[in-house]
Amino acid sequence: MTGRRRISRAQRMPILAGIVSIVVLITMLQLWLLTATMNAHLGADDGVAAPAAALSLICFALVLGLLRYTYRLER
């Protein structure tokens, strides 16, 4: 049985750049979501609060997963 092949730094750099791009996009989506939900909340419209919170938590979980992956890349 062969062990897991270690990824070289030259290979890790573009992977990390891709991860950074995805995380930036997810965080911007969360910012937009927060702004829209706050706007609706101030207008006494709380119908979107629950789905927006669920989506934001999913986004956070995705970002955490990607962060964990960046540390795993170095092993």
Added chain:
Amino acid sequence: MTRRDPEEMTIAPDGRPLAEQPKWRRDFPIDVPQDQYVGRREFVKFLALTSFAFAAGQVWILAKSLFGVRPAFPEVEVARLSALPVGGFLQFDYPAPGEPKLLVRLGQDRFVAFDARCTHLSCPVIPQVAQGRFHCPCHQGNFDLATGRPLSGPPRRPLPQVRLEVRDGRVFATGVSERTS
């Protein structure tokens, strides 16, 4: 002992490979490519913290909408029908003193009332019944007289609307509806 990584250009003072170095030394590498890698990784970590803050904000809004207490509005007599001609308007404070509202009589049995402060920067709006609008002189904002929705200028949010009841020849204010569209 761990074998030295061929990509490691820097040799630590104690001669051991990077994997065996304390965390602070691994987080502050000397060679440029590793420093760039660590910098980007730390940026992802910072974004994860930002993402956590946004998610926490969403949960806070959700908790506030579920458990927050909405203000109860009193029923207050605003005007007598005989005192307000069609096309006329009057200002009153509702629900508390210092919260100006505008009541406009659009027709024989048609009344509307809105917050008297512009939703842009809270300047007092002026009813212009002939033009069918509320006008904000500060930044030339205009709102529809019948709906309170923004027509032109910087305001994006409609004027909060006062809920009205007409009975026994009198107009009563019964609540305020905040709106986003």
